[in-house]
Amino acid sequence: MKREKAYTMIEIVMVIVIVGIIAAAASANYMNSFDKAADQEASSKLSTIIAADEIYHTNSGNYHISAGPASLSTTTAMNTTLRMQLTVTNTRNWDYMIIDKTGATPPAVCAIAVRLKNGVATGACWKLCTDSPTLEKACN
Secondary structure (H helix, E strand, O other), X not given: OOOOOOOOHXXXXXXXXXXXXXXXXXXXXXXXXHHHHHHHHHHHHHHHHHHHHHHHHHHHOOOOOOOOOOOXXXXXXXXXXXXXXXXXXXXXXXXXXXXXXXXXXXXXXEEEEEEEEOOEEEEEEEEEEOOEEEEEEEEO
């Protein structure tokens, strides 16, 4: 009688472990890609906000300054004053605000983006100022 070939339990467990390790690595890569894409979104929007505020400053002689911390209302106010179309739904990834850069000569402002997940600030934020073209991490 011929013995049938089959996989042993150890072989099956090893395959499952290897597949699990590969899946975990792929998942971590995916999450990093998502965060990088969100950061790129903030960078792009901050550049647009700064450009729009420079145009507003040229036309009115003043910069638009947000009336409070980054929130739906400050983002909505920027859309109105600077004639922008930033996302203001609950699916947005960022809230934005513009602050005065105290003591800057010539006068300058900074646009700040605060990261949201499910509508709640996560603590991640970016800053871009009119007197510096460098995007900076503003908080942790």
